[in-house]
Amino acid sequence: MKHKSLNNINKTGFKVPKDYFENFEDLLLSELKLKEAATHQGFKVPKNYFENLETHILNTVHKKEPKVIHFMSWRKVAYAASVAAILLMMFSVIFNNSKNLNIKNIETASIENYILTEGLETSDVASLFTDEDLSEISSIKTHLNPETLEDYVLDHLEIEDLITNTN
Numbered sequence: 001m002k003h004k005s006l007n008n009i010n011k012t013g014f015k016v017p018k019d020y021f022e023n024f025e026d027l028l029l030s031e032l033k034l035k036e037a038a039t040h041q042g043f044k045v046p047k048n049y050f051e052n053l054e055t056h057i058l059n060t061v062h063k064k065e066p067k068v069i070h071f072m073s074w075r076k077v078a079y080a081a082s083v084a085a086i087l088l089m090m091f092s093v094i095f096n097n098s099k100n101l102n103i104k105n106i107e108t109a110s111i112e113n114y115i116l117t118e119g120l121e122t123s124d125v126a127s128l129f130t131d132e133d134l135s136e137i138s139s140i141k142t143h144l145n146p147e148t149l150e151d152y153v154l155d156h157l158e159i160e161d162l163i164t165n166t167n
Contacts, residue, residue, distance in 0.1 A: 115125065126134065
């Protein structure tokens with residue numbers, strides 16, 4: 001380690017303020033006199049404050065009911081539901097490109113399923129047709145092959161049904 005000469009000590013960057021050591025004693029004495037003169041700090045604690053603090057806190061906590069703020073109110077839900085319903089109705093009216101529904105557009109299978117599930121009688125179905133419609137239906141003649149008719153009867157009808165219906 002090199003020994004630095006005393007001439008290079010001032011080049012370290014640390015400097016003492018001018019007249020620091022001459023005025024140091026006066027500054028120290030004035031600071032001590034100031035601390036002796038200032039005995040009042042400005043803050044006072046009331047008598048028995050720390051003894052009564054716990055009971056005071058518990059009393060104030062138990063007295064007040066907490067304020068409950070509901071996340072969703074019924075009014076907000078009703079507004080949102082009404083806006084959704086309006087938008088749904090608008091889209092259904094604007095984008096409804098379906099054709100007019102009539103008997104020709106309904107599939108035959110859908111009609112058969114409806115008749116079977118609802119338990120409609122022939123008189124109920126016949127009441128829906130006019131006399132002209134019924135005459136057109138009766139005028140339609142179907143030509144069935146006897147072999148096809150026999151196969152249908154054997155596959156779909158029971159012998160007991162045939163015997164009970166003939167009586």
